[in-house]
Amino acid sequence: MASSSKSDGQLNIEGNTIQVTSLDKILYPTMEINKQTYLQYLIEIKSVMLPFLKNRCLTVKRYPHGMFDDFFYQKNCPDYAPSFIETFQQDDIRYIVCNDLSTLIWLGNQLALEFHIPFNKVTSVCPTEIVFDLDPPSRDHFSLAIEAALQIKTILDRLELHSFVKTSGNKGLQIYIPLQENQFTYKDTRIFTQFVAEYLVDQSPDSFTIERMKNKRGSRCYIDFLQHAEGKTIIAPYSLRGNDEGLVATPLEWNEVDQQLTPLKFTMDAVLERLENQECPFMKMDAVRKKQPFERILKGLLKQKNG
Template identity: 85%
Template sequence: MAGSSKKDGQLKIKGNTIQITSLDKILYPKMDINKQAYLQYLIEINRLMLPFLKNRCLTVKRYPHGMFDDFFYQKNCPDYAPSFVETIQHDDIRYILCNDLSTLVWMGNQLALEFHIPFNKVTSVCPTEIVFDLDPPSREHFSLAVKAAIQIKTILDRLELHSFVKTSGNKGLQIYIPLDENQFTYDDTRVFTKFIADYLVDQSPDSFTIERMKNKRGAKCYIDFLQHAEGKTIIAPYSLRGNEDALVATPIEWEEVDQQLTPDMFTMDAVLERIENQDCPFSRMDSVRKKQPFGRILTGLLNQKK
């Protein structure tokens, strides 16, 4: 990679030296992916992944022995972090800001396999997007997430809202509606997300649910609108997940969302091949933020409540 070199367990990236260890450690046995392959993935994907991590309080899920063993969530920046790692204090937590490749690779070496981010940047308390998390009970029920996504897209198109979709990297789909920054609060967006979720359940009660308790959902797809809230997080675009297939939370085109779509199409290797042949669908998000008629829609929903 231009601007970097590896020698004797060290990787130099733009003047920063990163200690690299245990490159032959197997992280995903089923897929035969070791630590070296994972770090190479982060290096190759960084130009697409970093814009979504930048200036957001980061929570990572670390797997010290690979995905087949114990894991833990980490919010606080450890004391041993190198000086180039940016942090920000929020309440009693010193969060990492993953704003550059050096930090991304260092965290990869710490075996952070999952990167979870909030819906707002550190510069604002307002979300930069609305996200619906469509969570079926298993991968075998993935078609329910597809059904929900298509129905939501139909509604959003009628409302003239631009939307984007990605796989969760596990068993569901996630729909993004970018917003003009610093314009709408989480209370504002909750009015909208609850309306859409209630409408879907009302239209297809046998397929969808907003029941929070998993043991009460049955075989229905959970339309998670409550996760979109201050302090909550979602898996970052292009982050791997801690499942045996090394699946990636992957932005896709709406045209790909059909009954032929399956989560296992988006392994780490498949995503690397994918980005060589097409642009990131999420790259168009910023160009539509100011065009969204969300204010008008919100006003209409609030007037209905009066």
């Protein structure tokens, strides 16, 4: 990095010059993570993070003064964005599409700490995966998310559906079911997600709920199937979160999901070390898309619904 001062410099990435500023700014005081450390994380994580951002309309959560101060969500690409930033117009919003490291680092310099993505690509209105968001009331109830995840995994295994799991980077877990692209609508997937969520609640009403109002959930884990819809987003794999510990939304192997699991272990440094020793579990997603028997399952549910 060519530096003009202690806290400013330039990065030349993929032929694009990116001005980086305030590199010594502290973003996560508890973890002593400054902006330079964060940008270095994005550089090191690029090969596993970018595939999940590719061709997706991006919503970022920006923390101009670090995570301990005000934040805002940004959908529209700002007018001052450099010319190499790719965009996609949808209705009245000009979204950023983060397909390369240059864009990722530019966003990082803008202190976009959270990257939220939709379930479909810009090339299609059909989702490329089904996602269940398992949201306990607090980290103290994380065991409920584990219990829900394992019960859903049992259901999916019986249906012969390949599934993947990640931490939310905060207090929950998220289960992914990759689908063959351009095959199923959000209306199709809603039939399935609602069936699974309602079944789970029916089996364990004291542990799980589909109640949308937080003040009515009590200490139960919210099985959020409504979030999987057109226009909705989910935190991207390997995105940091705006919490004190700078936790990362981290893909897991299913054998890691047990009652000893805690989201607190997945810090930025821990995730980088983890990837030095093992492949990202989500890298197997594309290999199973066409093997998923979702069409058969959907037909069965529709027959049951209409019967």
